[in-house]
Amino acid sequence: MDIFDFSDGREGYYGEYGGVFLPEILQATIEELLACFRECKADPKFWQDYVALLQNYSGRPTPITHLENLSRKLGGAQIYVKRDDLNHTGSHKINNVMGQGLLCQRLGKSKVIAETGAGQHGFATATMAAKFGFECKIYMGAVDVARQRPNVFWMENLGAEVIAVEDGQKTLKDAVNECMRDWVTNMADTHYILGTACGPHPFPEMVSWFQSIIGLEAREQMLKQAGRLPDRVYACVGGGSNAMGIFQGFMDDDVELIGSEGGGHGVGSYMHSSRLAYDDATVGVAQGYKTYFLQNDEGNMNETHSVAAGLDYIGVNPIFAHLHDQGKVRFEAATDVEVKEALKLTMRTEGLIPALESTHAFVTAIKEAPTMGKDQIILINQSGRGDKDIFTIADALDDAKWKSFIGGKADQYRAENN
Amino acid sequence: MGLQRFIAERKQSKDILVMAHVVCGYPSFEENLQELEIMAEAGVDLVELQFPFSEPSADGPLFVRANEQSLKSGTTVDQCFDFMKLVSARFPFKVLMMGYYNTAFKMGEVAFVTRVKESGGVGYILPDLPIEESAELHRLSEEAGIEPIILMTPTTSDARLVKLGAVSRGLVYVVARKGVTGSKTQMGDDVLALIERCRQHTDVPLGVGFGISSKADVDVLRGHADIAIVGTAALKIWEEGGAPALRSFFAELMA
Numbered sequence: 001m002d003i004f005d006f007s008d009g010r011e012g013y014y015g016e017y018g019g020v021f022l023p024e025i026l027q028a029t030i031e032e033l034l035a036c037f038r039e040c041k042a043d044p045k046f047w048q049d050y051v052a053l054l055q056n057y058s059g060r061p062t063p064i065t066h067l068e069n070l071s072r073k074l075g076g077a078q079i080y081v082k083r084d085d086l087n088h089t090g091s092h093k094i095n096n097v098m099g100q101g102l103l104c105q106r107l108g109k110s111k112v113i114a115e116t117g118a119g120q121h122g123f124a125t126a127t128m129a130a131k132f133g134f135e136c137k138i139y140m141g142a143v144d145v146a147r148q149r150p151n152v153f154w155m156e157n158l159g160a161e162v163i164a165v166e167d168g169q170k171t172l173k174d175a176v177n178e179c180m181r182d183w184v185t186n187m188a189d190t191h192y193i194l195g196t197a198c199g200p201h202p203f204p205e206m207v208s209w210f211q212s213i214i215g216l217e218a219r220e221q222m223l224k225q226a227g228r229l230p231d232r233v234y235a236c237v238g239g240g241s242n243a244m245g246i247f248q249g250f251m252d253d254d255v256e257l258i259g260s261e262g263g264g265h266g267v268g269s270y271m272h273s274s275r276l277a278y279d280d281a282t283v284g285v286a287q288g289y290k291t292y293f294l295q296n297d298e299g300n301m302n303e304t305h306s307v308a309a310g311l312d313y314i315g316v317n318p319i320f321a322h323l324h325d326q327g328k329v330r331f332e333a334a335t336d337v338e339v340k341e342a343l344k345l346t347m348r349t350e351g352l353i354p355a356l357e358s359t360h361a362f363v364t365a366i367k368e369a370p371t372m373g374k375d376q377i378i379l380i381n382q383s384g385r386g387d388k389d390i391f392t393i394a395d396a397l398d399d400a401k402w403k404s405f406i407g408g409k410a411d412q413y414r415a416e417n418n
Numbered sequence: 419m420g421l422q423r424f425i426a427e428r429k430q431s432k433d434i435l436v437m438a439h440v441v442c443g444y445p446s447f448e449e450n451l452q453e454l455e456i457m458a459e460a461g462v463d464l465v466e467l468q469f470p471f472s473e474p475s476a477d478g479p480l481f482v483r484a485n486e487q488s489l490k491s492g493t494t495v496d497q498c499f500d501f502m503k504l505v506s507a508r509f510p511f512k513v514l515m516m517g518y519y520n521t522a523f524k525m526g527e528v529a530f531v532t533r534v535k536e537s538g539g540v541g542y543i544l545p546d547l548p549i550e551e552s553a554e555l556h557r558l559s560e561e562a563g564i565e566p567i568i569l570m571t572p573t574t575s576d577a578r579l580v581k582l583g584a585v586s587r588g589l590v591y592v593v594a595r596k597g598v599t600g601s602k603t604q605m606g607d608d609v610l611a612l613i614e615r616c617r618q619h620t621d622v623p624l625g626v627g628f629g630i631s632s633k634a635d636v637d638v639l640r641g642h643a644d645i646a647i648v649g650t651a652a653l654k655i656w657e658e659g660g661a662p663a664l665r666s667f668f669a670e671l672m673a
């Protein structure tokens with residue numbers, strides 16, 4: 001199945017989802033981008049350069065780790081983890097960013113802009129911009145700036161300008177709007193590096209294409225290391241890029257694909273980011289594309305919440321909206337509380353520190369593994385590492401020693417300022 | 419009377435018309451009404467009523483805040499249509515719905531067109547709805563006798579202007595420059611050249627907007643465009659100086 005074969009349908013549409021809903025002023029820019037992307041996708045040399053770049057710069061291929069302790073403890077399926085946390089900058093976001101960096105060179109543009117939620121995409125973009133010599137602006141909701149300071153620190157020190165967005169809910173969606181506003185003004189020399197498989201066509205296809213490297217590697221590695229394909233593959237779903245990335249390795253196989261969304265405070269709380277796992281989202285058009293959004297009856301977006309900033313988003317990629325309709329991907333949600341428990345368990349039993357986003361995939365896998373046979377295999381995509389979340393995790397664990405350390409630091413800075 | 423005929427009639431006594439803009443429910447519907455009264459007194463010809471949306475990604479800071487505050491104070495789509503009805507009955511200017519496509523999509527295109535028509539609106543501007551996505555809505559609008567206003571911009575290729583021209587009805591909104599609403603536009607030869615380019619591809623009247631803030635700007639357009647579109651500047655004046663300031667702003671603008 002090639003989901004990106006549009007010859008029978010409308011270009012950029014997955015079922016009834018996707019499309020391009022942009023102001024007229026951006027039509028020429030999006031056409032230019034689409035033409036350039038088509039050229040890159042058709043050019044085997046482009047993909048080779050892309051893979052070589054990730055090998056030399058980001059440590060690909062990332063390994064697969066068999067979690068023997070956790071598998072034994074849960075007493076069910078054998079659990080394997082794809083380690084995209086081991087990328088440079090600590091998450092899968094760098095895959096897409098490096099790809100779009102190469103594409104930006106082909107476009108001949110000198111500036112890049114990006115939205116970021118958790119800061120991982122912004123961090124990766126700032127890194128790529130430093131390496132490629134692009135001027136770089138990162139838009140980030142003020143709420144996210146406050147909860148992800150370590151990534152802001154790195155972005156700024158890598159030479160990017162980080163702009164705290166004070167509009168709306170001050171999170172990822174508002175950062176996307178602000179990128180659009182920058183882009184409609186500066187498109188002549190600026191490429192918008194969208195960080196997930198959302199937004200107007202060709203972004204969902206393009207980001208999925210770059211992230212497909214995860215699944216390509218994982219399929220081969222599973223055959224080699226486990227001797228066969230997994231029965232189920234789990235990934236967290238914010239916009240859906242890491243999940244699209246790993247799922248694409250197994251689309252044509254008899255493998256169940258499970259996306260885990262931000263359950264926040266749980267079903268019925270209206271404080272979550274589950275577009276497909278819960279029943280609260282409806283089809284709408286915003287931020288350049290048509291998909292399921294968490295919105296009210298009049299089409300205004302609802303507040304969303306997740307302990308993981310990278311999942312805290314109103315929409316989901318249009319490809320998943322379609323695959324969900326078709327029953328090809330199953331969607332579950334993991335609540336904030338479950339995430340904290342799964343993180344503790346994973347750290348203690350395996351010495352792995354998944355990002356809060358990735359831990360959502362662990363939650364669902366950990367729930368389901370005991371119900372499966374010992375001869376069954378599951379694969380989890382660890383999209384990122386949790387170091388960036390140290391402040392949030394320390395708060396969640398209510399770690400007294402951490403608090404006194406931060407208190408001490410604060411005293412020291414205050415003394416220096418006086 | 420259709421929009422195009424209304425424009426032609428008004429143009430018999432003036433060399434350029436003015437279209438103004440308010441964001442429904444911001445600062446409040448009462449204040450909207452005061453603004454509109456001043457606009458009507460000054461002889462404004464057309465008004466866009468912007469229905470607030472939570473993701474106004476084509477708007478600049480002032481309108482972004484206006485959208486947000488309006489929604490915060492509880493403005494609903496129903497209220498906006500009721501307001502449209504009141505306004506179009508009370509004032510001599512013609513009224514257009516302006517907003518984002520999701521507002522129309524969520525209520526359903528048929529209901530949307532019916533509501534605009536019933537509320538006395540002569541058309542609508544949905545800047546995030548490209549022509550590729552609007553065939554059905556355009557068909558419904560034609561049936562109902564209201565006009566979908568399309569936009570032509572400085573980045574639009576000639577090939578695309580041909581396509582846009584072919585579906586243009588009522589009036590065409592010529593976007594004077596790149597960017598979002600709000601910041602200043604250097605009204606000069608570039609804008610006039612753009613108007614000329616657009617003129618070659620459509621027979622409907624041309625309105626020019628984005629960054630028009632003074633009589634000098636309007637004067638540049640005189641003899642080239644049919645309508646000068648004033649948005650953010652008026653809201654800014656209202657916020658700074660209230661009714662007296664807005665009155666003298668429009669008096670000067672339309673002198």
Ligand SMILES: Cc1ncc(COP(=O)(O)O)c(C=O)c1O
Nearest residue numbers: 120196238239240241242310384
């Ligand atoms: C580590 C990590 N995983 C997952 C996500 C969610 O994005 P996506 O669904 O596009 O993979 C993010 C987003 O910031 C992230 O930082």
